Amino acid sequence: MIHKEKEAVNFAFINDHEQILRLTNLAISKKAGSKNVIDQMSWHLHRHLYVEEKLLFTYMDLLPNDQRKSIINKTLEEHDRLLYYFRLVKRDIDNKGRLKNFRDYLHSHLDFELDGFYETLEKELTREEKKKFLNEINKPIKLGFYPIRKLRKFHLYSK
Ligand SMILES: [Fe+2]
Numbered sequence: 001m002i003h004k005e006k007e008a009v010n011f012a013f014i015n016d017h018e019q020i021l022r023l024t025n026l027a028i029s030k031k032a033g034s035k036n037v038i039d040q041m042s043w044h045l046h047r048h049l050y051v052e053e054k055l056l057f058t059y060m061d062l063l064p065n066d067q068r069k070s071i072i073n074k075t076l077e078e079h080d081r082l083l084y085y086f087r088l089v090k091r092d093i094d095n096k097g098r099l100k101n102f103r104d105y106l107h108s109h110l111d112f113e114l115d116g117f118y119e120t121l122e123k124e125l126t127r128e129e130k131k132k133f134l135n136e137i138n139k140p141i142k143l144g145f146y147p148i149r150k151l152r153k154f155h156l157y158s159k
């Protein structure tokens, strides 16, 4: 379900998804010279995965007990796979088949997260908590500063 309210976490992340998909389609439609578009995809994708995982780790206790582990594992696995498909795109930016593989996988991943995790957050987070993450997802892109491996290490192995 798509929320119309501007303050909804759903809304901000869905906008972000649409932005990444829009750039992907743009790169697919360009005959050549899509380097600039691929760079933009890269920044949006890395920031999105980083903020999303930060949100997931911070609020994992809100997820239903019996589903928590599987939601976290599936999210991280799918993010790794997205990054893998994206690395293939970057190695050969004019290869439209690779871009399409990335797009297809992104679609299936987005369906998964809209159904579960996002809905839970939308219901459970306070306005203040949502605001904090919305600020982060709406900030100007910080180049090269989304250290997803460090984030995972800190949250998963520091307890
Ligand atoms: Fe997402």
Ligand SMILES: [Fe+2]
Pocket (backbone or CB within 6 Å): 049, 052, 075, 079, 109, 113
């Ligand atoms: Fe995701």
